[in-house]
Amino acid sequence: MQSIDLKSIEFFQNPYPTYQLIREHGPVWVDIDEDYESKGLWVFGGYADALELLKQTNSVTKNYAAHKGAENTLTYDKHVLNQDGSSHIKMRSISKDLTSKNLPEQAKIYIKHEVDLLKEKILSLDREIDLVKDFAELLPVRIITRIMGLPIEDANLFLNPSRNIIIDSFNLSQDDKKARRASIQFFQEYLSSLINSNYIFPSGSLLASYLKSEQSNLISRDELIANAAFMINAGHVTTADLISNGLLLLLTHPDQLDLLIKKPVLWPSAVEEILRFESPTQRTTFRLTKSDLCIAGKSLSKNTQVTVLLGSANRDERVFKNADSFNVSRNPNPHIAFGSGIHVCQGRSIARLEAQMAFESLAPILKKVSLSDESLIWKNSGFLRGLTTLKVQRV
Numbered sequence: 001m002q003s004i005d006l007k008s009i010e011f012f013q014n015p016y017p018t019y020q021l022i023r024e025h026g027p028v029w030v031d032i033d034e035d036y037e038s039k040g041l042w043v044f045g046g047y048a049d050a051l052e053l054l055k056q057t058n059s060v061t062k063n064y065a066a067h068k069g070a071e072n073t074l075t076y077d078k079h080v081l082n083q084d085g086s087s088h089i090k091m092r093s094i095s096k097d098l099t100s101k102n103l104p105e106q107a108k109i110y111i112k113h114e115v116d117l118l119k120e121k122i123l124s125l126d127r128e129i130d131l132v133k134d135f136a137e138l139l140p141v142r143i144i145t146r147i148m149g150l151p152i153e154d155a156n157l158f159l160n161p162s163r164n165i166i167i168d169s170f171n172l173s174q175d176d177k178k179a180r181r182a183s184i185q186f187f188q189e190y191l192s193s194l195i196n197s198n199y200i201f202p203s204g205s206l207l208a209s210y211l212k213s214e215q216s217n218l219i220s221r222d223e224l225i226a227n228a229a230f231m232i233n234a235g236h237v238t239t240a241d242l243i244s245n246g247l248l249l250l251l252t253h254p255d256q257l258d259l260l261i262k263k264p265v266l267w268p269s270a271v272e273e274i275l276r277f278e279s280p281t282q283r284t285t286f287r288l289t290k291s292d293l294c295i296a297g298k299s300l301s302k303n304t305q306v307t308v309l310l311g312s313a314n315r316d317e318r319v320f321k322n323a324d325s326f327n328v329s330r331n332p333n334p335h336i337a338f339g340s341g342i343h344v345c346q347g348r349s350i351a352r353l354e355a356q357m358a359f360e361s362l363a364p365i366l367k368k369v370s371l372s373d374e375s376l377i378w379k380n381s382g383f384l385r386g387l388t389t390l391k392v393q394r395v
Ligand code: HEM
Pocket: 080, 081, 082, 092, 098, 144, 231, 234, 235, 236, 238, 239, 242, 279, 280, 281, 283, 284, 285, 286, 310, 337, 338, 339, 340, 342, 343, 344, 345, 346, 347, 348, 350, 351
């Protein structure tokens, strides 16, 4: 078998040939320099393998804190994605408004307002437009700021710290680890001081509802801070990539863009295809086996780390016909860009709504611009798939 390198620049720029090899040959072992017991992990790339692994609840854990020992656990580590069992159910329950009727309805109003503002701003620019920096990065951070109930003028403060936290853990340098710790500290201090001030979180916001959960002793202050910080990070970094990846795909597939303009009912299915074709989260976070286990014919002993390549599963020909072609009419489209199983993304309806409203609103502009530079640079990450810039000029 050809050698497989999930940490190379070539892989980050185009991971799909490597994914195909993994699907053909089965799971691969990747060495990583992390603080956990196993200095590496098994990586699964097939769609069926992914579902098999992600449906495991009792035989794998996300709770690394229990493994590392409580004294080494940061407050931030107490968020929902690091929990199992009843603690996980409790942490998910405090954010249930994300999938209720009221919050998405309110989010629609925020999204319309913010999309209109950003669109007006980019139309007034007398320079080249960077659809990443001038639009895709700004919209989701402003929306999650409003959903949380934080002061909107603080939205830009979250951009860099969130990027320092949600990073590719295959490739962490000492500097990355330092920046990550400092960014976690930033969020903890920011949220603590806002909560301790006289600031009133708007009714219906997630932070107002977290505070109620704390008052009724459902969660501790540490759990509140951890979940609020995680929700801010998770709520914008990946959605920014979904929007920029989608804008690129629409610009480079003008026939599909024309079809969408002619048949707007296809927009929801276009969003699903963008999520499948260039999945913003290419891998799940790590899991640790709690007992000896066999997944996809691979025997794993207790305390082995594993992960799933969502971006590979979503290109699996055994499930998606012509998986390497972008087809906004694809139906059915059972992609797993939001993960699967008990940790499936809790913000998925908000992310879908944001992306659809952004694409529909920018579609007429996309018809009047062309890419400034055809040599696009993807982020140097095997975890998040997104563009560093997407510069366009008016034609
Ligand atoms: C396109 C945008 C998004 C993508 C691709 C995405 C992807 C994912 C994935 C793959 C997971 C599961 C990770 C794992 O199993 O290791 C996840 C979990 C999660 N996401 Fe998202 N996400 C997006 C947007 C959002 C937004 C907008 C929010 C909040 C408003 C959010 C909140 C969460 C939360 C709270 C979890 C943890 C759920 C749990 O542990 O039960 N995500 N997301």
